[in-house]
Amino acid sequence: MREVAVIGAGMTKFGELWSKSIKDIFVEAAIKAIENAGVDHIDSMYVGSMSGGLFVGQEHLGAVMADYLGVNPIPATRVESACASGGVSFRQAYFEVASGQSDIVLAGGVEKMTDGADVTDILATAADQEYEVYQGITFPGLYAMIANAHMHQYKTTREQLAAVAVKNHRNGSKNPNAQFRSEISADTVLNSTLVADPLRLLDCSPVSDGGAAVVLCAMDIAKKFTDSPIRIKASVQASDTIALHSRRSLTTLDAVVRAAEKAYIQSNLKPSDIDFAEVHDCFTIAEIVVSEDLGFFEKGCGGVSVQEGLTSLESGRIPINTSGGLKSKGHPVGATGIAQIIELYEQLQGRAGSRQVKNAHIGMAQNMGGSGASCVIHILEAI
Amino acid sequence: MREVAVIGAGMTKFGELWSKSIKDIFVEAAIKAIENAGVDHIDSMYVGSMSGGLFVGQEHLGAVMADYLGVNPIPATRVESACASGGVSFRQAYFEVASGQSDIVLAGGVEKMTDGADVTDILATAADQEYEVYQGITFPGLYAMIANAHMHQYKTTREQLAAVAVKNHRNGSKNPNAQFRSEISADTVLNSTLVADPLRLLDCSPVSDGGAAVVLCAMDIAKKFTDSPIRIKASVQASDTIALHSRRSLTTLDAVVRAAEKAYIQSNLKPSDIDFAEVHDCFTIAEIVVSEDLGFFEKGCGGVSVQEGLTSLESGRIPINTSGGLKSKGHPVGATGIAQIIELYEQLQGRAGSRQVKNAHIGMAQNMGGSGASCVIHILEAI
Numbered sequence: 001m002r003e004v005a006v007i008g009a010g011m012t013k014f015g016e017l018w019s020k021s022i023k024d025i026f027v028e029a030a031i032k033a034i035e036n037a038g039v040d041h042i043d044s045m046y047v048g049s050m051s052g053g054l055f056v057g058q059e060h061l062g063a064v065m066a067d068y069l070g071v072n073p074i075p076a077t078r079v080e081s082a083c084a085s086g087g088v089s090f091r092q093a094y095f096e097v098a099s100g101q102s103d104i105v106l107a108g109g110v111e112k113m114t115d116g117a118d119v120t121d122i123l124a125t126a127a128d129q130e131y132e133v134y135q136g137i138t139f140p141g142l143y144a145m146i147a148n149a150h151m152h153q154y155k156t157t158r159e160q161l162a163a164v165a166v167k168n169h170r171n172g173s174k175n176p177n178a179q180f181r182s183e184i185s186a187d188t189v190l191n192s193t194l195v196a197d198p199l200r201l202l203d204c205s206p207v208s209d210g211g212a213a214v215v216l217c218a219m220d221i222a223k224k225f226t227d228s229p230i231r232i233k234a235s236v237q238a239s240d241t242i243a244l245h246s247r248r249s250l251t252t253l254d255a256v257v258r259a260a261e262k263a264y265i266q267s268n269l270k271p272s273d274i275d276f277a278e279v280h281d282c283f284t285i286a287e288i289v290v291s292e293d294l295g296f297f298e299k300g301c302g303g304v305s306v307q308e309g310l311t312s313l314e315s316g317r318i319p320i321n322t323s324g325g326l327k328s329k330g331h332p333v334g335a336t337g338i339a340q341i342i343e344l345y346e347q348l349q350g351r352a353g354s355r356q357v358k359n360a361h362i363g364m365a366q367n368m369g370g371s372g373a374s375c376v377i378h379i380l381e382a383i
Numbered sequence: 384m385r386e387v388a389v390i391g392a393g394m395t396k397f398g399e400l401w402s403k404s405i406k407d408i409f410v411e412a413a414i415k416a417i418e419n420a421g422v423d424h425i426d427s428m429y430v431g432s433m434s435g436g437l438f439v440g441q442e443h444l445g446a447v448m449a450d451y452l453g454v455n456p457i458p459a460t461r462v463e464s465a466c467a468s469g470g471v472s473f474r475q476a477y478f479e480v481a482s483g484q485s486d487i488v489l490a491g492g493v494e495k496m497t498d499g500a501d502v503t504d505i506l507a508t509a510a511d512q513e514y515e516v517y518q519g520i521t522f523p524g525l526y527a528m529i530a531n532a533h534m535h536q537y538k539t540t541r542e543q544l545a546a547v548a549v550k551n552h553r554n555g556s557k558n559p560n561a562q563f564r565s566e567i568s569a570d571t572v573l574n575s576t577l578v579a580d581p582l583r584l585l586d587c588s589p590v591s592d593g594g595a596a597v598v599l600c601a602m603d604i605a606k607k608f609t610d611s612p613i614r615i616k617a618s619v620q621a622s623d624t625i626a627l628h629s630r631r632s633l634t635t636l637d638a639v640v641r642a643a644e645k646a647y648i649q650s651n652l653k654p655s656d657i658d659f660a661e662v663h664d665c666f667t668i669a670e671i672v673v674s675e676d677l678g679f680f681e682k683g684c685g686g687v688s689v690q691e692g693l694t695s696l697e698s699g700r701i702p703i704n705t706s707g708g709l710k711s712k713g714h715p716v717g718a719t720g721i722a723q724i725i726e727l728y729e730q731l732q733g734r735a736g737s738r739q740v741k742n743a744h745i746g747m748a749q750n751m752g753g754s755g756a757s758c759v760i761h762i763l764e765a766i
Binding site: 001021023044050051052053054056057058059060061062063064066067068071072073074075076077078079080081082088091092095096098099100101122125126127128129130133236237238239240241242243246254255258259369370373374 | 384404406427433434435436437439440441442443444445446447449450451454455456457458459460461462463464465471474475478479481482483484505508509510511512513516619620621622623624625626629637638641642752753756757
């Protein structure tokens with residue numbers, strides 16, 4: 001396989017973008033990425049999106065976006081893995097370049113969620129329709145069960161969950177593209193509306209519109225466009241049962257564990273080699289579980305680790321979600337996986353401004369779908 | 384890029400499969416393909432589906448199908464390009480094997496359309512929602528405009544359109560998996576209900592449930608599993624404007640033209656080297672236009688060619704849609720592109736029974752989305 005680099009990135013602000021259509025949003029991000037990369041063409045493109053059909057009545061998003069971006073007749077493909085659609089978009093673009101089929105490929109993601117759609121019901125189509133959703137449960141409830149089990153099994157506390165939200169809002173306050181740029185206190189989280197016990201409103205990532213795109217390029221060509229291409233060291237994907245009740249454990253996400261194992265083997269790295277990570281904090285408990293399952297902390301120690309500041313931008317051993325994460329940056333589901341890659345790209349190029357991680361050399365992005373039935377992990381490296 | 388072969392195939396019967404869920408349908412096809420290939424595992428899988436969300440309320444179909452197929456934790460990715468979702472699924476699997484990332488990959492496609500959903504509206508999400516569908520047009524109307532323009536420009540006749548349906552039903556009558564196994568006469572087509580002038584009911588492919596899957600394998604490993612691997616000679620995809628009114632011509636599908644040009648270059652073949660083809664006859668006019676745009680006939684001569692039998696299984700210079708095509712075999716949209724590959728696979732292995740094309744050595748599959756905004760072409764070869 002050829003070595004592949006990221007050479008450009010662009011995204012919209014995440015938030016309630018009522019004046020922009022799904023096409024406007026994607027095209028804005030894609031043009032920014034192409035301009036940032038400095039390429040005069042792309043050979044192919046991918047669009048990660050969870051449900052253009054249910055959110056805005058538009059499928060066939062590969063072709064739609066190629067048209068509105070003005071790049072016909074190049075191949076344009078939409079991929080979907082629920083909230084991991086962005087990560088999968090990046091991975092398919094990686095294959096296309098690594099295989100030698102194309103040299104320069106755009107990987108984008110987009111979602112338009114605030115146009116009046118019934119968001120909780122639509123997101124629930126990422127769970128098992130027959131055995132979970134039909135019985136009345138949606139994602140806040142599924143993650144609440146994970147939280148309760150983790151609190152029971154490992155003495156994780158409500159305050160530790162809140163610490164995730166507080167940290168990620170602090171990081172997000174430094175991110176000009178974040179949906180929420182306000183710091184919040186633990187008290188605010190603990191007193192926010194109860195959604196699904198023990199999860200409260202400020203444990204949940206928001207409903208967002210947004211688009212994000214990056215340009216991938218064969219490494220041997222990348223140097224024509226940039227002095228600082230970012231190398232893709234690992235691209236791994238794994239699956240788990242779609243329904244939470246079929247898992248061997250409520251507190252371990254096997255798709256994350258299996259993907260991480262393979263990512264470390266593929267990159268010849270170990271958890272302690274990772275300088276910082278973007279992880280899928282759709283709910284605060286998710287960041288805690290994932291930070292354990294990626295091997296950053298012992299199983300059961302994710303909660304205490306965040307509380308002790310081990311994942312903070314300012315002084316953490318491994319800063320997590322320096323972008324603000326899904327919690328504060330926003331979570332337009334199809335765009336999230338690409339936005340994670342963009343945070344890695346900017347950090348590894350030393351262009352993250354007040355969010356900059358010192359000596360950022362290797363970063364990891366972990367993106368997942370549903371309650372963890374799909375997981376995509378990428379490791380990127382500054383060269 | 385590594386050479387890649389098809390080493391196994393399986394599909395469900397296409398039709399109104401009321402007793403089977405979308406999961407049942409996909410799993411049946413996938414197990415048949417895996418058993419047919421004789422492999423003891425797959426490294427990864429793709430699911431082509433246009434809109435699990437709108438048809439049956441289930442997205443995240445990669446993870447869902449990996450779970451129900453019992454193959455966790457392998458990567459499982461859903462891809463979508465409207466009615467070309469199956470072709471795109473095959474192409475992404477091809478990249479994954481060609482890149483060296485995986486050795487054995489399943490490419491499947493599925494759609495469950497008869498569960499009471501509003502099919503015409505859902506299919507219309509493959510057109511431009513804003514500038515086409517909102518104005519009231521759906522696909523029968525779009526293809527009717529193409530037909531009218533073709534009849535005006537090239538003197539194509541209503542009888543020539545009917546000849547496509549008659550031929551494809553004759554072929555489909557020989558296909559045990561076809562939805563409609565009855566021969567029909569030109570009179571029956573010409574007197575069927577008017578849908579969108581000049582297209583009548585029997586000019587339209589039906590609404591179908593169905594699943595199809597094939598197993599791709601690196602060529603150097605394929606010989607372990609079969610004496611007759613089928614080589615993938617070309618894999619090409621192209622895009623065009625999503626809306627019909629933005630095209631330079633109503634009677635030429637540029638995505639087909641551009642994809643075909645590249646496919647001939649990639650395979651070092653010319654149209655006359657293709658022994659038979661499966662093309663995307665969602666409406667009878669589509670087969671006529673595509674057979675021209677693939678270079679099988681002069682522009683404007685597609686209608687007279689089918690009428691003169693040049694595309695017939697029995698005596699045609701280039702038999703088209705020996706499977707029965709979308710028209711008679713059925714069109715579960717996400718499965719269609721894979722089912723085309725299966726027809727190629729069976730013909731090239733000489734196992735197509737009463738549908739067998741004599742001396743079938745090279746076959747082409749042409750799959751498209753919407754009114755031709757996306758097109759995927761594959762050329763397969765017996766070795």
